[in-house]
Structures are given as structure tokens and as C-alpha cells.
Amino acid sequence: MSTATTHTSAVVHPEYDRLALNRFGLWLFFFSESLIFLILLLTRFYLFGTSRPEELNQTLGLAITVILLLSSFTAYRAETAIAHDDRPQFLRNLLATILLGTLFLLGVVLVEWPEAPRLGIVPQEGFGIAFFSMTGMHAFHVLSGVLLLLMVYLNGRRGAYSSDSYWGVEASIKYWHFVDVVWVFFYPALYLL
Amino acid sequence: MLSLGLIRGLIVGAIGAVIGMALTMAARVALGRPAWSADPVSFVGAISWIVFFLVGIGAFSDWWRWAQGEQAGDPHHPDPNAPQWKRYFSFDPSHKVIGIQYTVTALALMYVAGLLALIMRLELARSGLQFMSPNTYNTIMGLHGIVMIGAILLGVSGMANYLIPLMVGAPDMAFPRLNALSFWITVPGVVLIVLSFFTGGFDTGWTGYPPLGARAPLGILFFYLGVFAIGLSSILGSINFLTTTLKMRAPGMSLFRMPIFVWGMLATSIIQLVATQFIGMSFLMVVLERVLGMGFFDPAKGGDAVLFQHIFWFYSHPAVYIFILPGLGIISELLPVFVRKPLFGYKFVALSSMAIAIIGFLVWAHHMFTVGLGNVLNSTFMFTTVLVAVPTGIKFFNWLATMWEGKISFETPMLFVLGAFVIFLIGGLSGPPNGTVVTDFFLHETYWVVGHFHHTMFGGFVFPFMAAIYFWFPKVTGRMYNERLGKLHFWLMTIGFFMVTTSMFRIGLLGMRRRIADYDPALGFDTFQMIATMGGFLVGLSMLVFLVNIVRSIRAGERAPENPWRSRSLEWQISSPPPEFNYPTPPVVVGGPYDYGVPGSVYVRFGIAGASDADPARTSSDNGKS
Amino acid sequence: MEAKKAAKLRLGWIVIGILAVLTAVEFWVAIAINSALLYLAVLALAKAALIVQYFMHVNQLWHKEGHE
Numbered sequence: 001m002s003t004a005t006t007h008t009s010a011v012v013h014p015e016y017d018r019l020a021l022n023r024f025g026l027w028l029f030f031f032s033e034s035l036i037f038l039i040l041l042l043t044r045f046y047l048f049g050t051s052r053p054e055e056l057n058q059t060l061g062l063a064i065t066v067i068l069l070l071s072s073f074t075a076y077r078a079e080t081a082i083a084h085d086d087r088p089q090f091l092r093n094l095l096a097t098i099l100l101g102t103l104f105l106l107g108v109v110l111v112e113w114p115e116a117p118r119l120g121i122v123p124q125e126g127f128g129i130a131f132f133s134m135t136g137m138h139a140f141h142v143l144s145g146v147l148l149l150l151m152v153y154l155n156g157r158r159g160a161y162s163s164d165s166y167w168g169v170e171a172s173i174k175y176w177h178f179v180d181v182v183w184v185f186f187y188p189a190l191y192l193l
Numbered sequence: 194m195l196s197l198g199l200i201r202g203l204i205v206g207a208i209g210a211v212i213g214m215a216l217t218m219a220a221r222v223a224l225g226r227p228a229w230s231a232d233p234v235s236f237v238g239a240i241s242w243i244v245f246f247l248v249g250i251g252a253f254s255d256w257w258r259w260a261q262g263e264q265a266g267d268p269h270h271p272d273p274n275a276p277q278w279k280r281y282f283s284f285d286p287s288h289k290v291i292g293i294q295y296t297v298t299a300l301a302l303m304y305v306a307g308l309l310a311l312i313m314r315l316e317l318a319r320s321g322l323q324f325m326s327p328n329t330y331n332t333i334m335g336l337h338g339i340v341m342i343g344a345i346l347l348g349v350s351g352m353a354n355y356l357i358p359l360m361v362g363a364p365d366m367a368f369p370r371l372n373a374l375s376f377w378i379t380v381p382g383v384v385l386i387v388l389s390f391f392t393g394g395f396d397t398g399w400t401g402y403p404p405l406g407a408r409a410p411l412g413i414l415f416f417y418l419g420v421f422a423i424g425l426s427s428i429l430g431s432i433n434f435l436t437t438t439l440k441m442r443a444p445g446m447s448l449f450r451m452p453i454f455v456w457g458m459l460a461t462s463i464i465q466l467v468a469t470q471f472i473g474m475s476f477l478m479v480v481l482e483r484v485l486g487m488g489f490f491d492p493a494k495g496g497d498a499v500l501f502q503h504i505f506w507f508y509s510h511p512a513v514y515i516f517i518l519p520g521l522g523i524i525s526e527l528l529p530v531f532v533r534k535p536l537f538g539y540k541f542v543a544l545s546s547m548a549i550a551i552i553g554f555l556v557w558a559h560h561m562f563t564v565g566l567g568n569v570l571n572s573t574f575m576f577t578t579v580l581v582a583v584p585t586g587i588k589f590f591n592w593l594a595t596m597w598e599g600k601i602s603f604e605t606p607m608l609f610v611l612g613a614f615v616i617f618l619i620g621g622l623s624g625p626p627n628g629t630v631v632t633d634f635f636l637h638e639t640y641w642v643v644g645h646f647h648h649t650m651f652g653g654f655v656f657p658f659m660a661a662i663y664f665w666f667p668k669v670t671g672r673m674y675n676e677r678l679g680k681l682h683f684w685l686m687t688i689g690f691f692m693v694t695t696s697m698f699r700i701g702l703l704g705m706r707r708r709i710a711d712y713d714p715a716l717g718f719d720t721f722q723m724i725a726t727m728g729g730f731l732v733g734l735s736m737l738v739f740l741v742n743i744v745r746s747i748r749a750g751e752r753a754p755e756n757p758w759r760s761r762s763l764e765w766q767i768s769s770p771p772p773e774f775n776y777p778t779p780p781v782v783v784g785g786p787y788d789y790g791v792p793g794s795v796y797v798r799f800g801i802a803g804a805s806d807a808d809p810a811r812t813s814s815d816n817g818k819s
Numbered sequence: 820m821e822a823k824k825a826a827k828l829r830l831g832w833i834v835i836g837i838l839a840v841l842t843a844v845e846f847w848v849a850i851a852i853n854s855a856l857l858y859l860a861v862l863a864l865a866k867a868a869l870i871v872q873y874f875m876h877v878n879q880l881w882h883k884e885g886h887e
Binding site: 016 | 260262367368371431432433435436439440441466467470474478481486487489491493494497500503504779
């Protein structure tokens, strides 16, 4: 987001490597965020051990996992493209990422959430507590990631980024990968054990 | 009026809260439910209050500009025509403004929470109920606890914000906008906590344990969300402190040339970054239980109440190290200045802070010895708990060795440092009986624990905080405080404090339970309770003396010399108060920070050739006035 | 420049390929093995490490050379 300060910050303190500071801060933020998910993961194991209800829709679980991994792949391609000033490829891949992310979100919120209670997994009690709080917290982050990428996409269409100034792209895509990493742990914990 | 960010924030925030509540009620009606349900509607209202308050104050305006692809430019753009005082009530990214905002808010909260303590002491002065219902007493007790905790967190952030960029030779924090956001998010949080008193209060104490927390009156919802906001501030602040400390130090300032206070804040920031999520999530989970009926902590629904205690204490024990490590840093920082001797064992003092932080993560279950975790866990946590005494002991012996054969002078800051030394020592010594399982079974939930806790908080935070305020007062304001009033403050506070805590230890050993409004006269506590109440009022009186001193000195104190304490630290080498971007010429660190009395030793030089070519823009003409 | 970019894009294909294989293995392990916690944890860690290393460029933190 901070393309402005990253590369045009000659105003006040030019001696600091703004990019290095931003990256460091962003990783600290990721670390801090990851603990929120760790707490939910530990709660799931504390309350329910390694047990898991059989009713969950395995096809859907695998499908949304693949979709999210694919979106990480397109996000990587988008970042590589803008790093080499290939704007059409950047926008194409970014749009694909946004669409895949939205698809994931719809899969969780519109398909999985209405279906699970019909199979006896309700948010109020039993395994549903862990299932809905974990998918809910994750979906909230996916949503914010999609919104971030959408902003980057709109700015990118107006020509905002180039190979020597794309911190906004880098930060949002890193965030997107982070959300994917969370699902890498949540998927087996919720669906596979 | 509307040019003040705070006023705009309050107005927009209030509108936002109403909108949020209305939308929730509309959504409930659309779903075919009754429009009003206290918890969900208040939950959304409280969240939108926080968000809209921040929007109103302008916290997001630069980020919003970025989101639209515009350039926001430099964060520092104070309006040169606006009066200086307005900056303190607006969204201002300067670390010195934010430091003062934090410190003043912290002091205000300390007065409020202190007043609540005096109300409790009046109720407890004699056996029998004086003027309060037990429920009101419980709410006031919980509020005293949480408001004090908020005050301490804010006070820590205040000292760190003002001092860290100065001490490491940086012009500001790494992320100035984020820094301002971290302060302003606490304000709606504090408002929510205060609101909890007027919405039914909460009878759980500051820990908010479920299942009681899941059933308590509406007030506890606001309490949880207020703490959540302050916790968010704490996390964002720690990101800033860590980045600034690790990435923005002046040339030549290796880790082992940093001032000890910066070391203390480094350890503190690590704890804040790692642990704060835990209290936030534990409270969020109770809120989810209240609002959505998710039974995290309800055994009837497959939950577990002890889980809450684990998550909660994983933050709330390390939290006390968040409170004390900066304070211990202040002690280590000031001792060499007033003793005119090098700090003894610099590396050990520095690393013992880190050791305390790390061991602090492994001790949380000592708050839960009576829960029934079993002998294996209990004894494990007993050992880790007692292990904390080792790095703390290292600090004490190093302080003693620093003072040994020094030329001690007893100005007010030094008096508070020595007071902190003694009080924290007693706090430390009264700790192991709580940390040892067999004795804890008898001391748990007694006034002994209350006495121990107040000793550690006064010795670890309040006295060092006061020392810091007196010590850096000339730096911040350019004026001296009144020495006689300062000494009066110290002696009143110390005597009053010991009257309180000695009585607490005494009645605690006799079996007085904490968290109750009344006690049986036959137990014979009346005399000591009365002494404690009198001591409490003495502490309150001392804080009034402090207030008079500060207010009078800001307005009419005599002008302070450049470096009244003959300190070697960086911040004393520039004018008071410091210029907008701190160092007109770039500082270069060439020696150790505490080599007082060592012939020929130099800590910092300014404007050395070779350092300045790295930053040609930072010359005195360019920086000081931009 | 173009060669560097092509190499990067190829790397992306390789990583997503390995991630796909690991996900398939996860799914198979969950079906075939009874107490799969340890295996699943190792597989998830491996996947996360791949993403953090190759997609998130974690090593930028200690190699500072600007973008890429």
C-alpha cells in the first residue's frame, strides 16, 4: 500500500531502507497473526483431541484447498510479472487470484456453512465450535485479503506499480500467501485427522 | 471545536455506534427474530464505535488515500499555524506527541483507578457493609484492576514512545501512522471499559473467568471489548518498538551499546507481540459464547472452562513482565547516573531481561495450582516459576554492585529508584511462597497474594514510572520540577504504601480472602484493615502533591539546564524539549553507555565525517525545522 | 531479465507441483493410516515451508537488495 513512502520518501529520513523496515514490520505482523490461528488450532485439539466427525463433505474440503493453493500460485505469478514490468500478465494473474479467493469464500460461507448443520455439526456445541470458529476466523482473513487484492488490482489498472515500486503489491500478495499457509494447517486439522 | 481530532472522533464514533446497532436490529428483524437482544446488538455497536471513532479522528485517511492509488507523502505535517496544544488532541504521528499522550492518559487512568481503590478501602475499613452492595464492590474491584492494568500498559508505551527513538538516535518510530493508531485505539477502548460500569457492571473481577463471565450482566461485554482494543494497541505498538529498535539504531550502536531501558523494552515488546493475542482470543471466545452461543467453555456443550484459564494466563502472567521489565530498565538506567559509576555487569543486566521474558512464557499455570492439574504439571510449573528468581536476582546483585562505593546523590528520581529497589525486593521475596505448590494451597486467593502483587507493581512499575517522570521532566518540558515537593511525594507515598501492604500481608496470612466486600469482625482484621485504609489515603495524598508539583512546574518551573543530571545518554546531548526530528546532526555511538567516571570514555559523537555522507539530507538546517 | 523471469515462473510451476503432490499424499494418508496426526503435521509443515520460502520470499529479511 505504501508505494508513496517506499520510494518517494526523500522528504524526511532518506537514510533508512524503507523497504527493509516495511518487510520487517509485515513479518512481525504475520507472526502475531499466526498466533491467533495457533490458539484456535490448540483449542480444537484441547477440546476434541484427534477425533473428528465423519459427516464433513470431503469433496468440498479438498476442492477449496486446491482452489486456495492455486490462488497462491497465480499470486506468485502476478508478483513475478510486476517485478519484471509485465503489466498485462500481472493484472491477469491478480484477477485470477481474486476470483479463486472469492470462489474459496463462497465455497466456505455459502456451501459448507449451510450444509454442516444439516449433517449435525452446529456452531453452538461439539466439534462445530472448533469448525465454525476456525473456518470463520480464516474466512474473515480471506475476505480482507480479497479486498486488499481488489484495491491493488484497481490501482494496478490505473498503472500504479512498476518493477522498482510495488510494495503495495508485494505486501498484499504476501498477506494472501500467509492466509494460504493458515489453511495448510487448518485443512488437515478439520477435515483429515 | 471540530478542528480537534478527539471531538470529531467522539461525534463520528457515537454516530457509528448508533448505525451499527440499528443495522444489527434491522438484520435481526429480517431474520425473523426480536429486534432487541442486548449482547449481539451491543457487540456490533461497540465494534462500530471503535472503528468510526478512528475514522472520525482521521486515523485511516492516509491509508485510504493509498488505497485509492494516491500518494500520502510524509506522515509528519503539523500545521505550523495551529497552536501546539491541539496536536495532543489530534491524530499526530510524532513519537514525542504520542509519548506524552500515552503518559498523560496513563496518569489520568491511574488517578481514576486509585480513586476506585480508595472507595474499596473505605468499604473495607471496618467489618460489616458500609455503603456498598457486594455486587457494586465486585464491579469496582474489577474496574480498579483493569483500569490500573490499562494505565500501566499505556504508561509503558508512553515512556517507550518518548524515549526509544531518542535513545537509539532515530528521528521517529519506524511506522509513525501505525504508532498514532496504537494510541488512539486505546481511547475508545477505555470508554468501553468505563461504559461497562453503567451497563450493569461485572462481578467477575478483572479476570472475567467463564462460566460466570458468560452469564454476567451486559457490562462484561464492554469490559471484554475494551480490553480487546487496548490489547490491539499493545500488539501494534510492539511491532513499532521492535522494528525501531532492531532496524533504526544510530551508526555504531551495537546491541550491547544500547541503553538498558531499550533492552527492557525489547524484551517487553517480544512478550507483547507473542502473548497479547492470548488474552484477546480468550475474551473473544467468551464474547462468541455470549453473542452466538458457541460453547467454548461450557462443559454441557463439549467445551471446557479450564481451557479459558490456560489461554488467559498465557498472556496474563507474561503481562506482569510487560509491566515490570521497562521499570527495571528505568532503575538500571538511572542508577549509574546518580551513583556516577559504570553499570555493573551491563551484559548480564541486559540479558536477564530477555531471560525473564523467555522464562515468563513457561510459568502461566502457577495461577492454576488449585484448579487440579495434577502433581506432575503443578510441580513442573513450580520449578519454572521459581526459576524466574534467578535472572531477577542477577539484576539485584548488579544494582547493588553498581551502588557499591558510588557517590550517591539523593534527588527525587534517585529516591524513587531506591524505593523501587526495596519494594520490588520485598515483592520478589513474597513471591516464592505463592509459587510453591504446598504453600500456595493456603495463600491462594488471600490478601497475601494481593500484597505480593502490589509490591511487584509498585516496585516494578509505579516507582520507576515516577522516577522516569521526574528524571525526564526537564527533557520533556525544558523546566525543572520542585525538588521539595518531589521528596514530599516520595516519602508520603512510601510510608502510605508500606502501611497498606504490610497490613495486606498480615491479614492475608490470617486468612482474609480477596475479592469480597465484607469480613467477620471475630477474625480480628479490623485494626489492620483500618491501617491499610489510612495508608491508601496517604498514597492518594502523595499523588495530589505530585499533581500540584507537575502542573506548577510546567507553568512556572525554573528553566532546566541542558543536561541537569550530567547523563551520558543520547537524548541529553540535544536541546530540551528536543527538536521535531530529534537530532540536528546525526549521532554516532563510539563507546559504552554507562562508563561514568571512566577517564577519556566517550559514548556519542555528533556529525562525524563518514557518518554524514550516508545521510546528506540530515543537516541541522534541513531537519530541525522541516 | 527475461531469462530471470522465465526461471522464476518455472520455479512457480515446480513449487505448485510439489504442493499438489503433497496435498494428494495428505489425502491418501488420511484415508489409509489410522492415527495420522504425526504424518499430517509433517506434511503440513513441509507445505507451509515451501510457501514461506518460495512464494513469500522470507529470505528477503536477511538479504537486503531491494525488490527481488
